[in-house]
Amino acid sequence: MGRDEDSVLELHAETPTLSAPFKMFQNLREYRHLLRHFISRDLKTRYHGSIIGWGWSIAEPLALTVTFYILFAILSDSTDPYRPFNILIGILAWTFFARTLSRGTTALQRNSGLIQRIYFPREIFIFSQVGFQLVQLLLSMIVLIPLLYHYDLIPTADILYFPLAILMMGMLAVGLAFFTSIIQTKVRDMEHIVTVALRIGFYLTPVFYNLDMITSSRIPAEYSDIYLYANPMATYLTMIRSAFTGAPLGISSSQLVVTISSTVLIFLLGSIFFMRRERKAVKNL
Amino acid sequence: MTDIAIQLEGVSLDYPKHKSGGGLLREVLTGRFRKTRDEAAWHRAVNNLDLTVNCGEVVGIMGPNGSGKSTLLRVIGGIYAPDEGTVRTRGRITLLAGVGTxxxxxxxxxxxxxxxxxxxxxxxxxxxxxxxxxxxxxxxxxxxxxxxxxxxxxxxxxxxxxxxxxxxPNILLLDEVMSVGDHDFRKRSRARIEEMVRGDATVVIVSHSVNLMRELCDRVYYLEGGQFKTDGDKESTIKQYQSDKEGD
The missing domain is CATH 1.10.8 (Helicase, Ruva Protein; domain 3)
Structure with a gap:
């Protein structure tokens, strides 16, 4: 790990383009201990000095779930047998995505002290965010267990949708954060743009409602197609729900393929952008 | 490069005159500032520099404020990648500058x-x-x-x-040898630095202290406007530094 006596560091003016994603994974492997350290640092300091500690990472989603549940009981007559479960898991998964993106956006800026002291691949900061948020997600998903038990939901092969959807959500958030974190070093408006976009996204994505409320609504079918392409998070959240409840996805496999490929493309383009711009960007810190 | 610890070949580095906030979103998105070097926004902090430091050598860099000394150390340390040229370093590098952050x-x-x-x-x-x-x-x-x-x-x-x-570290980069803590700790840290400098490590020191340079360094360069003005000879560099200082 790190660098030893005989390793030679060579820095050129040229930046990688097509090799950028590979270079990135090579760096991640080489600096995996540092990645682990950053994640555990964040976990240690997140709830430092608070009494309930980890409880806060589930208190907010639980409070929101109760709120939306009551709201739906009053406003809507659609019947979803698993509603509390679907709302809660939607909020938890969305939080994973939103926090990764928003904290990833400011990652370079927040760590400027370290960046200006010693060289290591700066993408570590973005990846440590997604790692940290993933641990948080898995920890808070413990509260789902009583609900699963209550609804008698026994995991089937559908459960495989869950890791796939989480992987894709992580790639999407990291891919976007590759762009936003670099822009943030130069233009501090970026974090506010991200905050607003995530707030809007929270309502336009089936976070506290199900996808069929959009697809089987007054919206014509061709528009709901466009909606699914434009908002990959809608697909991933629905995949996560189906993984546990076994409900049909309601998304065609061709739509799935397009959505997943677009996310992978965003990730790859983001990694190239990041690797090419990062060295200019750190001078702005 | 068996004996060479640090090698700079034609290294140039541009530094933004205004840090964040002054830029246009469009500029970042299109990368315009990469291709046409906007004279107003960037200045060349290090200009076409060549430097070879062998393992175990101690090299000093002197120069007026803003001459690019600290930036040069950061380039050697890999914190800033060069905009032109190549930097090769061998082994573990430590940059000692403004500790604590x-x-x-x-x-x-x-x-x-x-x-x-x-x-x-x-x-x-x-x-x-x-x-x-x-x-x-x-x-x-x-x-x-x-x-x-x-x-x-x-x-x-x-x-x-x-x-x-x-x-x-195999390579130690020292920026303005620190003065922290009380008198006793300052003395100990000074001794520790000298111990490191005299040891196996390759060292590059940036300082205004003529005594330190004379005492510790094998070679001293005078940096001005991002370029070396002397060939590394200790006494002539110190002389130039002193005459420049008097000229101020």
Missing amino acids: GFNRDLTGRENIMLTGSIFGFGHKEMTEMSPSIIDFSGIENFIDEPLRTYSSGMRARLGFSIVSHME
């Missing part, structure tokens, strides 16, 4: 030692072995298990110096 306020001193160690590429076991000596040198063992936010700035600086100086 990069720490986490909510972690204890001990945890910060482990974290800093992992950033420098040391494993958990190595750091566990090293930390007693780090704590001992810093002289703050009574507070080592307290979170860093309870430390005074002097204590923070002492811990910072103590950690960094234990990182056993």
